[in-house]
Amino acid sequence: MSIVLYEVAGAGDMRPSPYCWRIRWALRHKGLEFTTVPLGYTEISALADGRYSRLPVLEHDGEMRNESFEIARYLDAAFPDRPLLFAAGVASAAFYDGWTEAAIHGPAFCPVVQDMHDRLRPADQDYFRASREKALGQGLAEASAGRDAALAPFRAGLAPLRAALAQAPFLGGAAPDYGDYIVASGFRWIEQVSEWPALEADDPVSHWLERIRSLRG
Amino acid sequence: MSIVLYEVAGAGDMRPSPYCWRIRWALRHKGLEFTTVPLGYTEISALADGRYSRLPVLEHDGEMRNESFEIARYLDAAFPDRPLLFAAGVASAAFYDGWTEAAIHGPAFCPVVQDMHDRLRPADQDYFRASREKALGQGLAEASAGRDAALAPFRAGLAPLRAALAQAPFLGGAAPDYGDYIVASGFRWIEQVSEWPALEADDPVSHWLERIRSLRG
Numbered sequence: 001m002s003i004v005l006y007e008v009a010g011a012g013d014m015r016p017s018p019y020c021w022r023i024r025w026a027l028r029h030k031g032l033e034f035t036t037v038p039l040g041y042t043e044i045s046a047l048a049d050g051r052y053s054r055l056p057v058l059e060h061d062g063e064m065r066n067e068s069f070e071i072a073r074y075l076d077a078a079f080p081d082r083p084l085l086f087a088a089g090v091a092s093a094a095f096y097d098g099w100t101e102a103a104i105h106g107p108a109f110c111p112v113v114q115d116m117h118d119r120l121r122p123a124d125q126d127y128f129r130a131s132r133e134k135a136l137g138q139g140l141a142e143a144s145a146g147r148d149a150a151l152a153p154f155r156a157g158l159a160p161l162r163a164a165l166a167q168a169p170f171l172g173g174a175a176p177d178y179g180d181y182i183v184a185s186g187f188r189w190i191e192q193v194s195e196w197p198a199l200e201a202d203d204p205v206s207h208w209l210e211r212i213r214s215l216r217g
Numbered sequence: 218m219s220i221v222l223y224e225v226a227g228a229g230d231m232r233p234s235p236y237c238w239r240i241r242w243a244l245r246h247k248g249l250e251f252t253t254v255p256l257g258y259t260e261i262s263a264l265a266d267g268r269y270s271r272l273p274v275l276e277h278d279g280e281m282r283n284e285s286f287e288i289a290r291y292l293d294a295a296f297p298d299r300p301l302l303f304a305a306g307v308a309s310a311a312f313y314d315g316w317t318e319a320a321i322h323g324p325a326f327c328p329v330v331q332d333m334h335d336r337l338r339p340a341d342q343d344y345f346r347a348s349r350e351k352a353l354g355q356g357l358a359e360a361s362a363g364r365d366a367a368l369a370p371f372r373a374g375l376a377p378l379r380a381a382l383a384q385a386p387f388l389g390g391a392a393p394d395y396g397d398y399i400v401a402s403g404f405r406w407i408e409q410v411s412e413w414p415a416l417e418a419d420d421p422v423s424h425w426l427e428r429i430r431s432l433r434g
Contacts, residue, residue: 095380160315163312172306
């Protein structure tokens with residue numbers, strides 16, 4: 001059996017993509033051996049004759065799949081005897097996915113975008129700047145100017161996550177599942193691309209991220 | 218066996234409290250017979266020598282309990298052979314609880330507060346107005362003046378719920394569980410106390426609420 005994870009890479013060991021982190025953790029959750037192929041943003045189009053515009057892409061025994069949520073579902077279907085990623089069902093995982101976009105990726109994007117640019121491979125920086133400035137309608141430096149003011153509302157917006165972690169060590173209960181990986185990947189992205197202090201060290205969310213790190217890397 | 222649900226009542230059949238709806242639905246979920254005692258806000262202090270400041274209170278064979286989340290957990294513990302409310306664990310339910318406060322109760326409060334006042338029993342209206350105006354720091358009419366402008370952001374904030382309902386008929390999967398009742402109770406509150414059109418009729422959230430209504434009333 002051969003499993004290859006094609007994932008977005010920044011400069012050095014930096015891995016910015018939260019969606020790729022989800023699959024990395026999902027593969028470890030299922031105890032599957034895999035190799036990774038790190039690609040800069042401008043290298044993605046060379047993969048599979050340009051069939052994919054985004055990563056992760058997972059290659060299993062020669063067959064490629066994309067879209068992290070679908071890859072995770074495939075892993076449960078292909079390896080049903082290994083620990084399930086969706087033991088609690090797909091609806092709650094999809095809820096966490098939507099919440100992560102709204103409460104983490106959205107509000108953290110501007111605060112970290114300039115830092116993220118600076119930590120990409122030099123060959124990817126022009127592409128990143130142009131595409132993100134177009135999407136934001138402003139320059140990266142301008143977009144990240146409100147990063148200090150964005151901190152308090154960002155932290156306040158994590159209340160549902162703290163409520164859950166007051167009840168159990170993981171969203172999945174006694175052990176993490178794909179819902180945990182979805183939400184945690186947002187914080188891993190922030191931490192990889194920026195020094196923006198998204199969390200205080202004594203936040204229960206920080207302790208939960210440490211538990212995931214110690215289990216899944 | 219005797220089960221009594223003490224619940225907040227408005228004028229006529231109006232039942233405003235989302236927390237009481239959760240327990241009503243939870244009791245039906247478990248197939249338990251119960252009677253209800255409707256109390257106006259100013260009658261709560263007469264219950265159990267003023268031991269409780271809020272409802273619901275559940276009385277089971279003479280013993281009283283409060284706090285909806287704790288009551289629901291008690292029902293699973295006391296009746297483990299009946300359909301579980303927390304089959305997916307308590308952490309996800311607590312997450313939905315925190316999200317419901319942040320995404321439903323919070324943003325809908327001002328838009329509906331004047332209507333809610335008007336639909337309470339006349340004897341409760343002065344108490345309600347005084348306590349809510351103190352909490353809001355403004356008059357009820359003033360607080361509800363932005364109700365039209367509040368509609369679009371409220372609906373946009375429901376994206377995580379729509380993402381979940383795109384995957385399964387209920388947050389609990391094929392059948393509703395306590396997570397569904399937590400979130401749905403916010404909409405039932407809005408609908409009971411106001412004409413504020415929180416949802417469009419063709420919103421998947423509306424269809425989900427209809428499915429819950431047809432199962433649990």
